[in-house]
Amino acid sequence: MYLKYDNSIMNKVYYRKAIILLILPSMALSSPDFEFTTDQACGTKRLDLPPEVLSTIPVQDQDGTNLCSAYASAQLIDAWRIANNPPVDALTSPIAFGVQYAAVTNQSGINFNPVLEVIGYAKKLDTCSYNVIRDEFNSKKSADFIYELVKNYQDAKNDSSQFEKSAKSILNCVLASGTSNTIDIEKIKKYMNEKTWVQYSNKIIEEICSNHKKSLSFLPGVTELKAHTYKNKTSAMNSFKKNINNRLDQKNAQPIGISYCKKVLKDKESNGVSPAGLLNNSTCNNQVHASVIVGRRLLKYKYGNKIETICQFLVRDSFGSSCNGYDLYEPDSIPMNTGEDRPKICENGQVWVDENSLMMNTSEVFHLKDK
């Protein structure tokens, strides 16, 4: 059995070319009676392209860490630092940030946390160099790095004969990275007596980051909008849209964070936030997520025999730069202008989503305040 092609794509590619070649001349002779509407408020904006701020911050991959809140927060923090507090010699490690947040707030594990709480805490935390942590796990998947620390801690806890071995193992790992010159075996043994693996991991990461961290106390406050505080979901959606558009229209615009139901990235009809404005695993089929909005565009699509337009937001996800997870095009989309290609659903791992669909699935909108 061979790899089957996506029939819908294959047939469309083949037949579309044939149909275009055969029908195009006749279309030119009889112009169709399309209705066309434009939305003046939906001008194209891209924060991910030069010279805008996110063009210098890569798309990251949280992999299996469940640290989406920390990844979204790190993007907001670094965009703000680059714009308002240069020079920024190293980007923020979301892993270090997420583990530090979990440790400071006494959590027993690393799970999804409301982003507002995470970003709201940022002033009390540090930014540790993204590259230092990435080099530490040497292209291992992010989750492996954390699991290694967890396993190391649990081995030592469960079997005292493993204590020395586990301590040496992690010491070698940290020493090999060359990032810390203050760590020794006695320190690691002391850290292994921490009550939870979160506290232990945080101590190890602090050691790795010791020469590569900066306090985030200079960060401004956070503007936050929560759906459940509005009189109904419609007013929350309208307020969210207005706020996001205002932010995007600013000079030197900054990205905007959202807590939302990830289902909407593939399903326009998804309605993952309850009428009361709540987002949780039961309203959203276990796909609660956090990302940042980094752009806006007007999409042209065919609806019956009419051409309509719709405003879309560009969502920068934290699952890497690949677009293979999404179809190339929406089935009803058409080129914006004659001679152009059809607009793609996904660019560099960032996904275009209809603004109303996205707002139906968003429970929180937040961003760092201006300087």
Added chain:
Amino acid sequence: MKIFYIMLITASCAVYAEDSTFFKIREENIKFYNYPNLRLTISKKCNLALQNKICKNLSFLNKISSNKTRMKHPNEQNIASTICSEIIGGKVYIGIDKNNNETSFCQLKDLSYLDVATIGYYADRNDGLTTKPRRSKK
């Protein structure tokens, strides 16, 4: 008839369209082949026209599903990564492109690397989750 053949060749080229890119994985620069119409990125060339062994080895993509994995790991945010390690028996690595963007790859048993997003795409497609046209005027 001639026009038909020209159209056929043009359509075939579009289907088999391929480009390449490099990712750094574990300090090694590795060449990847992209087949955009198939939503496929892999480190070994899959000659679709000839259906070589690499392509045949990917036939598992037609069968994968995320349903069971989702039930087992309801809070897992990257289900395709879990499918790689638990269903396919691979190991996930992060690749870094020339612009420092990250992408996770599943190292298969033949040591080739397959884009984790490709796995997610085929799992969703097999589970009936595809992009649909708008049902109403927004």
